[in-house]
Amino acid sequence: MNEKLYLEDEENLGTQTEENYEQVYCRPNTLTDVPFHYCPGCGHSVVHKVLMEVVEEIGIQEEIIGVAPVGCSVFAYHYMNIDMQEAAHGRASAVATGIKRVLPEKYVFSYQGDGDLAAIGTAETIHTVNRGENILMVFINNGIYGMTGGQMAPTTLPGMVTSTSPYGRDVSMVGNPIKIADLLCLLPGAYYVTRQAVHNPNAVRKLKKAFMKAFEYQKQKKGTCFIEVVSNCPSGWKMTPVETIKYLEEKMFPAYPLGDLKVPKN
Amino acid sequence: MVKGTIKIDAKICKGCELCIIACPQNALALSPNFNDKGYRYVELISNVCTGCANCALVCPEAGITVYREPKPAKKPQVKVE
Numbered sequence: 001m002n003e004k005l006y007l008e009d010e011e012n013l014g015t016q017t018e019e020n021y022e023q024v025y026c027r028p029n030t031l032t033d034v035p036f037h038y039c040p041g042c043g044h045s046v047v048h049k050v051l052m053e054v055v056e057e058i059g060i061q062e063e064i065i066g067v068a069p070v071g072c073s074v075f076a077y078h079y080m081n082i083d084m085q086e087a088a089h090g091r092a093s094a095v096a097t098g099i100k101r102v103l104p105e106k107y108v109f110s111y112q113g114d115g116d117l118a119a120i121g122t123a124e125t126i127h128t129v130n131r132g133e134n135i136l137m138v139f140i141n142n143g144i145y146g147m148t149g150g151q152m153a154p155t156t157l158p159g160m161v162t163s164t165s166p167y168g169r170d171v172s173m174v175g176n177p178i179k180i181a182d183l184l185c186l187l188p189g190a191y192y193v194t195r196q197a198v199h200n201p202n203a204v205r206k207l208k209k210a211f212m213k214a215f216e217y218q219k220q221k222k223g224t225c226f227i228e229v230v231s232n233c234p235s236g237w238k239m240t241p242v243e244t245i246k247y248l249e250e251k252m253f254p255a256y257p258l259g260d261l262k263v264p265k266n
Numbered sequence: 267m268v269k270g271t272i273k274i275d276a277k278i279c280k281g282c283e284l285c286i287i288a289c290p291q292n293a294l295a296l297s298p299n300f301n302d303k304g305y306r307y308v309e310l311i312s313n314v315c316t317g318c319a320n321c322a323l324v325c326p327e328a329g330i331t332v333y334r335e336p337k338p339a340k341k342p343q344v345k346v347e
Contacts, residue, residue, distance in 0.1 A: 022334060245287070
């Protein structure tokens with residue numbers, strides 16, 4: 001009975017799509033046709049997609065330059081159909097500074113993970129924001145070194161099991177997780193600091209709005225915009241993608257509360 | 267209820283199931299078949315889709331295209347004027 005129903009539906013859907021229905025959502029043209037190399041359910045590719053949607057909507061594909069990091073997103077330039085530059089490990093914000101100073105009329109963003117931005121590149125990150133460089137910094141925080149096999153990162157939660165903390169992160173030994181976004185709020189150069197997520201459709205819509213705002217502020221030359229995205233790592237956390245969403249809601253969001261941390265004063 | 271439908275690119279689907287839990291109509295499910303990469307891909311299993319695009323927003327592979335029936339034209343108001 002059911003099988004027959006589905007077959008009829010499929011036939012109907014095919015004809016309706018081509019004749020009557022209008023397209024309301026599709027893969028942005030600013031993404032290349034290369035399939036993502038990320039693990040199933042990874043938040044990286046959602047952020048790539050949303051970023052490129054915003055670029056397409058504002059119409060700045062010709063005027064934007066991205067800086068790719070070292071980490072899982074090292075091949076970001078394969079997927080984003082824009083001008084991109086690869087940076088040394090942790091130095092994406094420094095490279096983005098240089099690009100912005102040479103080409104001040106271009107939109108510039110750096111895209112980094114937590115091992116890149118919060119560990120090896122902490123100095124570059126803090127000084128770039130302190131100088132108030134007019135760039136957008138995208139920070140993907142999944143609490144783990146995903147690319148190298150799930151080792152403990154500075155952002156790993158207390159008690160979280162990783163391959164280098166098999167009994168859970170011991171706070172007395174290695175300290176507490178570093179909250180980079182909260183830290184950067186204190187610096188006068190930071191104009192807009194926000195923490196977003198990509199775990200459900202609503203969060204993705206909010207992230208898109210945050211990107212829109214950030215590019216608008218960059219156009220007005222206001223200062224550094226910093227967008228942290230709390231993401232998942234199904235392979236590194238040793239969970240299915242659906243389980244990572246639960247883990248995000250139960251453990252990650254209490255430690256990294258979502259929302260705007262520093263908004264411009266009007 | 268607005269009617270819609272989606273097209274899923276089964277070649278690039280990795281079967282992460284995030285769209286399945288995002289769908290408010292429970293209209294998606296994993297296929298029993300596998301694609302070229304060896305993943306079970308996602309399929310539309312009923313015609314209750316409203317074209318809300320939630321699945322497409324959370325799809326990490328950007329492999330879902332959403333279609334929706336056009337809004338009815340406001341004919342009566344135009345004629346009165």
